[in-house]
Amino acid sequence: MCARVLVADDDPRHAEGIRRYLVAAGHETMVVHDGRAALDTARRDRPDLLVLDVMMPGLDGFQVCRTLRQESDILVLMLTARGTESDLLLGLELGADDYLTKPFSPRELVARIRTLLRRASRGEPSAPGVRRIGRIGVDPVGHQVTVDGERIECTRGEFAILAAMAEQPDRVFSRAQLLHYTRGIDRSSTERTIDVHVMNLRRKIEADPRRPEQLLTVHGVGYKLASGPAPFPAAP
Incomplete structure (x- = not known):
């Protein structure tokens, strides 16, 4: 199942690695490196799914997720290096559909994206974080x-x-x-x-x-x- 995916990560090397794996998996992939660009690109290009790093300059991932969730039903998969329960729960409460804690394997990321897209195509409600x-x-x-x-x-x-x-x-x-x-x-x-x-x-x-x-x-x-x-x- 292919989709248009936006990757928002302030680490260019990390973002490029993600982009390559997603392209290899058949997804059309865009990359931005800060929260404001993530918000603007999501509004303009309307991707199917946003891979959203929490720690970014300008607007952080939580702010981006909160704003987008008020405006659209875009799928959001959050990336966090923090790994604390409070941060993970905050992302889910703001409307993220899933999350991954760094470091993670690219194969797991692709699998999580595939699962989210499958749920969306079937009209199934996401079970956040399950x-x-x-x-x-x-x-x-x-x-x-x-x-x-x-x-x-x-x-x-x-x-x-x-x-x-x-x-x-x-x-x-x-x-x-x-x-x-x-x-x-x-x-x-x-x-x-x-x-x-x-x-x-x-x-x-x-x-x-x-x-x-x-x-x-x-x-x-x-x-x-x-x-x-x-x-x-x-x-x-």
């Missing part, structure tokens, strides 16, 4: 987790870990990195606490917690949330 990884759905706005469409209950610590991993499927997180996401919830957390959270999450999201297929251990490093079933029996 991550669907295999059988698992994670909604950072509603703080909900589903497995095969059925809602499950998670503690705040479990949700913080799962939401962080769902944002970057197949990325390996160390225990120390996952600990960072739970610090504001339980200051007494330790790396052992992460192991307990993972063990409890497996009981809730895996068909067989002893042979997990998605929430996997990477020996000597940490854990990852796999986007597909494990090719071999995974270690608990």
